[in-house]
Amino acid sequence: MKQANIAVLAGDGIGPEVMQEACKVLDAISTLYSVRFSLQPYLVGGIAIDNTGSALPDATLRGCEHADAILFGSVGGPKWDSLPPEQRPERAALLTLRSHFDLFSNLRPAKIYTGLEHLSPLRSDIAASGVDLVVVRELTSGIYFGEPKGVEGDGEEQFAFDTMRYSKREIRRIAVAAFEAASRRHNKVTSIDKANVLTTSRLWREVTEEVAADYPQVILEHMYIDNATMQVMRNPAQFDVLLCPNLFGDILSDECAMMTGSMGLLPSASMNATGFGLYEPAGGSAPDIAGKGIANPIAQILSAALMLRYSLNMEDAALAIEKAVVSTLASGVLTKELCNSANLHSAALTAQVGDAIVNFLIEGTT
Ligand code: NAD
Ligand code: IPM
Ligand code: MN
Numbered sequence: 001m002k003q004a005n006i007a008v009l010a011g012d013g014i015g016p017e018v019m020q021e022a023c024k025v026l027d028a029i030s031t032l033y034s035v036r037f038s039l040q041p042y043l044v045g046g047i048a049i050d051n052t053g054s055a056l057p058d059a060t061l062r063g064c065e066h067a068d069a070i071l072f073g074s075v076g077g078p079k080w081d082s083l084p085p086e087q088r089p090e091r092a093a094l095l096t097l098r099s100h101f102d103l104f105s106n107l108r109p110a111k112i113y114t115g116l117e118h119l120s121p122l123r124s125d126i127a128a129s130g131v132d133l134v135v136v137r138e139l140t141s142g143i144y145f146g147e148p149k150g151v152e153g154d155g156e157e158q159f160a161f162d163t164m165r166y167s168k169r170e171i172r173r174i175a176v177a178a179f180e181a182a183s184r185r186h187n188k189v190t191s192i193d194k195a196n197v198l199t200t201s202r203l204w205r206e207v208t209e210e211v212a213a214d215y216p217q218v219i220l221e222h223m224y225i226d227n228a229t230m231q232v233m234r235n236p237a238q239f240d241v242l243l244c245p246n247l248f249g250d251i252l253s254d255e256c257a258m259m260t261g262s263m264g265l266l267p268s269a270s271m272n273a274t275g276f277g278l279y280e281p282a283g284g285s286a287p288d289i290a291g292k293g294i295a296n297p298i299a300q301i302l303s304a305a306l307m308l309r310y311s312l313n314m315e316d317a318a319l320a321i322e323k324a325v326v327s328t329l330a331s332g333v334l335t336k337e338l339c340n341s342a343n344l345h346s347a348a349l350t351a352q353v354g355d356a357i358v359n360f361l362i363e364g365t366t
Contacts, residue, residue, distance in 0.1 A: 002035040004312050007067035009060065011045040012080075012089065013285025014295035014350075015073025018264075021297035021354030022071065022304045025321060028358045029308070032365050033317050040067065045075025045089035045285075055080075055092035064097065064278075069311035071304060072097075072280035077287045097278060098139050103270035104170070105177040106139040106249065107306070108282050110256035110266055113326050119261030119338055122233065131259055133232075133239040134185070136178040137249025139270055141170045142200070144246045166200045166245065168207050173273070175211040178243035179218050188219045188240035192228050192248050204245060229255060253282050257299075262337050264296025267303035269310050277311045279303040289337075293349045296335040298325055301357060324360035328353060331360075 006026070010019035023039055030037050042060040049055050055075070064070050075089035085091055097103070112120050112131040120127040146163030153159055175191075182189045191208045193201035205222055212220040223231065225248045232239065232255055244252055257266035263283035271277040281299030289295055302325060309318035329338075333356040336347040348356070 002033075003038070004035065004068045005038045005040065005066065006307070007060075007064045007070045008039050008041045009044040009064075009070060009072045010041065011073040011075040011093075011285065012047055012077050013074055013287050013290040015045070015075070015285055017290070017293065017295050017350050018281070018297040018300035019071070019073045021350060021357075022300040024354045024358055025301050025361065026304055028361050029314075029317050029321070032320070032361065033314065035312075035314070035317075039071075044072070044093050046077055046080040048093070049080060049083075049087070049089065055087065055089045056096050061097075061100065064101070069276070069307045070097070070101075070278040071307060072278050073300065074281060074283065074285040077285050077290075095144065098270060099145065101276060101278065102140060102272040103276075103278055104138060104140040104174060104272065106135075106137040106268055106270045107177075107181065108135040108137060108249070108253040108256065108266060108268045109133070109306075110135070110253075110260050112260050113329070115330050116261070116326070119329065119334075120259055121261070122236070122259055126234075126236065127259075129235070129237040131236040131256075133236065133242060133256065134181055135242045135244060135249050135253045135256055136174065136181055137244045137253060138166075138170065138174040138246050139249075140246075141166055142246035164198065164200050164245075164247075166203060168203065171204050171207040172211060175208045175243060178241050179211055179215040182218045182241040183215060186240040187217050189221070189243050190228070190239055190241065191220060191222050191243040192225050192252065193222060193245065194225050194248075195222065196224060200245070208243065225252070228252060232256060232259065257282055262296055262335075263299075264335065264337060265298050265302070267299050267301075267306050269303070269306040271310060275311060277307065279307040279311075293351065294336050294347070295350050296337060297350050297354050298329075298357075301325060301354070320361055320365050321357070323364055324357045327360040327364070328356040331356065 143164040146165035195201035305321040308314035
């Protein structure tokens with residue numbers, strides 16, 4: 001029997017609530033596909049600070065190193081916001097994991113499924129025109145990691161600085177990931193930059209053009225980030241793969257998530273060159289709804305599906321989960337944030353959405 005060791009890092013806020021549903025779905029998959037998952041929980045984020053003093057305890061890092069993949073929830077929240085930046089859960093846990101495992105390639109697929117256009121906040125004719133894109137975000141460099149960064153000086157002359165920095169090697173490998181993704185999709189890469197202002201963006205364009213020469217069947221276009229944030233709302237059907245530096249991809253992917261209906265729908269895969277990956281919702285710990293049992297677990301469940309696809313070579317199981325998610329949404333089992341005033345009274349709880357997905361999964365595969 002196939003066996004896979006998954007490090008489960010639920011984290012803070014809604015993390016544990018949505019992770020429970022993802023584990024439920026993985027349990028169903030193990031029965032349906034004769035695979036044994038060892039789902040090993042580890043502390044991470046604010047809760048790890050509270051329990052051990054560190055957002056990424058040694059035991060957690062070792063556990064991840066020995067796992068076949070990492071399933072991650074979310075970290076951070078108001079309780080830990082006043083810590084020094086290097087100790088905060090976001091940097092000390094999440095960014096450290098990305099960097100430690102060299103998870104440079106972040107895929108964030110956003111799709112409006114036929115029949116689910118009504119969930120989108122876009123005008124109905126635009127939602128109906130078809131949204132099916134993937135943000136390919138560079139995840140281990142750029143302004144997030146560039147040195148130097150810091151604060152110097154005093155009084156009104158005090159200043160803070162970050163460094164946006166990209167090497168040709170870093171740009172090339174994420175551009176290759178984007179062109180590979182486009183080759184398996186609709187053969188179009190839109191590379192997002194700010195080349196009219198930023199030096200890093202000009203190098204980004206140069207290297208992206210070089211990579212494009214190896215993919216003659218793929219169309220490459222360049223678009224400024226400000227225009228792109230507008231274009232994804234005006235005419236999202238024009239996009240296939242959006243190739244983004246770290247910060248622009250962060251911003252654009254939240255916008256793409258919301259186009260499909262909710263922050264709680266967008267999964268993500270963060271991978272290194274060996275295929276090892278960390279899988280997590282694009283959204284965060286949602287402190288405003290945590291603890292109420294109303295968070296949407298779908299982004300976490302779809303992240304588990306991406307884990308099956310990219311790290312565990314279980315494409316059939318990944319597709320089955322994705323299909324069960326669409327059936328669940330189409331059947332009207334919706335968490336509160338997807339409801340409008342007309343159906344708000346019948347909003348489903350986090351666990352009810354998880355149960356519905358498991359039921360559709362069993363129905364669809366037996
Ligand atoms: P957020 O994504 O947590 O929340 C933004 C909005 O989206 C909120 O209104 C929230 O309720 C809603 N939302 C997000 N996920 C949802 C879900 N599954 N179901 C229903 N609604 C959902 O972003 P934020 O409020 O800017 O950040 C909150 C905390 O999370 C911060 O500490 C931030 O640093 C952290 N964060 C962590 C991650 C991560 O761990 N990967 C990602 C983003 C933000
Ligand atoms: C994301 C998050 C993270 C990021 C934060 C929590 C560091 O917003 O995964 O999109 O900015 O990359
Ligand atoms: Mn983000």
